[in-house]
Amino acid sequence: MKLLLHDTHIEAIKQHVQSAYPEEGGGLLLGHIEDGRAIVSEIRVLPNTWDVDAEKRRRYLIPSRVMLHEERQADARGLDIVGYFHSHPDHPAVPSEFDRDHALPNWSYVIVSVQQGQAHEVRVWQLREDRGGFDEQQVTSGE
């Protein structure tokens, strides 16, 4: 599935994860699926609530109670959660085993590598249906 993610969204994602550095930052991608494409209409920054502060440099969490609220809010607005973004401080924008263990298919996983406080590469991934790994997703930024 292709992903439509506007440059303004990518820039907003970068700004947020830079501000979160050295901790991991992240949030949700809201939009809808149309003609086999995931179309992001807005991003929603959410705080990292990993329960051990010292581990927030390598772990990001949105707990289920927040997800339940966000899902209901999105649904009320006619939107779907189509994926989420998070950063890898001083690590590449490639999914880890931890990412894989916690992923679901059909969502778009935007990962940003933040090196020394600066956002570098932004790559997007989708979990394979057999859960064996990720495929990199093609991203378009225009209509």
Next chain:
Amino acid sequence: MSVNVVIPTPLRQYAGGQKTVSVTGATVGQALDTLTQSHPDLKRHLFGEDGKLRSFVNVYLGDEDVRYLKQEETPLTDGATLSIVPSVAGGIHE
């Protein structure tokens, strides 16, 4: 008991495209069994190889996480709504 199970967006493909699936079961565990029997492709994304719900898969009865009720033994009433709600977690490779 007949209950409604709300399926998270990324898994609806495996539930015939439905947002909500009606299943039978007297407990949460039974309802999930019925769900995965009728929609077997859901199983590997909801359950680990140990047969337990994956750590990031949460089940809510109304607004209550069943972890704080009786987990899979939580009894259900007719017409109840279960929601499968993934938490979102990620991080670097170590």
